[in-house]
Amino acid sequence: MKLKNIALVLGILVVSLSFMAKPAEAAQNEAIIINKSSNQLAFYEKGKLQKVFPVATGKTKGLTPEGKFTLVNKVKNRPWYKGNIPGGDPRNPLGARWLGLKVPGDWGHTSGNVYGVHGTNNSSSIGTYASNGCIRMHNKDVIWLYDRADHNIPVYITSTSTSFTALADKYGVGKAKKVVAGYEAFNETLRYGSKGESVKILQRKLSITADGSFGPQTLKAVKKFQKSKGLVADGIVGPNTRKALFSK
The missing domain is CATH 1.10.101.10 (PGBD-like superfamily/PGBD)
Incomplete structure (x- = not known):
C-alpha cells in the first residue's frame, strides 16, 4: 500500500514538473529582438527567424530602453489617452495594435502601458529615430506580429552592429544555433x-x-x-x- 502511495506521489510530481517546463521551453524558442542601430525588429518562432521588419525608435539614444523585457500586454486599436483619441481613429498615433512591454524601473509602471511595440499613423517615420521611447511599426507589420507573438515572451532591445543570427545565439533563443548550422x-x-x-x-x-x-x-x-x-x-x-x- 505504501509503495503504491509513493508511486502515485512520484507520478504526480513528474507530471507537475512537465507542465512547469513548458512555458520555459516556449520562451526560449520564441523571442523578439530589436536593434536600434539598424532600426529593425526580428521575430523568432520555434527557434527560427521568421521575419525582420523596419521600425522607428526613440528620438534620442536613451528614450528607447535597452535590455531584456517581457511582452505583457496586447491590445487591438488601443486609444491614445493623452490626446483623447479613440482606437481605430486615423489620427491615433498608436496605430492598429499595441504590444506592451514590462520595463522595470519605469516609475513603477510595469503593466505594459508605457513602453510598447505599436503601429503608427505616420508611416514615413519608420526607419528613423522619431518616437518618445516606443517602437513603431507599419500597421500591416504590427498586425502580423500581434497575431503570432505570445504573452510573456522575451523582448531584447539593443544597439549594435551584430547580426540577428549572432544576437539570437548570444541570447540563447531556442534552436537558433542548430537551425543556422542546418540551413x-x-x-x-x-x-x-x-x-x-x-x-x-x-x-x-x-x-x-x-x-x-x-x-x-x-x-x-x-x-x-x-x-x-x-x-x-x-x-x-x-x-x-x-x-x-x-x-x-
Whole structure:
C-alpha cells in the first residue's frame, strides 16, 4: 500500500514538473529582438527567424530602453489617452495594435502601458529615430506580429552592429544555433534580380527584410558588407563574399 502511495506521489510530481517546463521551453524558442542601430525588429518562432521588419525608435539614444523585457500586454486599436483619441481613429498615433512591454524601473509602471511595440499613423517615420521611447511599426507589420507573438515572451532591445543570427545565439533563443548550422548556407552566385530561398538566406545573414528578392535594399546591404570585409564592392555574391558571410 505504501509503495503504491509513493508511486502515485512520484507520478504526480513528474507530471507537475512537465507542465512547469513548458512555458520555459516556449520562451526560449520564441523571442523578439530589436536593434536600434539598424532600426529593425526580428521575430523568432520555434527557434527560427521568421521575419525582420523596419521600425522607428526613440528620438534620442536613451528614450528607447535597452535590455531584456517581457511582452505583457496586447491590445487591438488601443486609444491614445493623452490626446483623447479613440482606437481605430486615423489620427491615433498608436496605430492598429499595441504590444506592451514590462520595463522595470519605469516609475513603477510595469503593466505594459508605457513602453510598447505599436503601429503608427505616420508611416514615413519608420526607419528613423522619431518616437518618445516606443517602437513603431507599419500597421500591416504590427498586425502580423500581434497575431503570432505570445504573452510573456522575451523582448531584447539593443544597439549594435551584430547580426540577428549572432544576437539570437548570444541570447540563447531556442534552436537558433542548430537551425543556422542546418540551413543558413547556399552555393550559387547571387546578384541584383536574383530570387528565391538563397536570397532569403542572404538577407537573413545581412539582417534585412527576407523577402527573397534581390532588390535595391539587398544590393546596398551587400555592397556595405563587402566594403567592411575589404572585398570588391560590386554587389555580386560570389565565392569570396559567400566565404566572408559564413566564416565564423
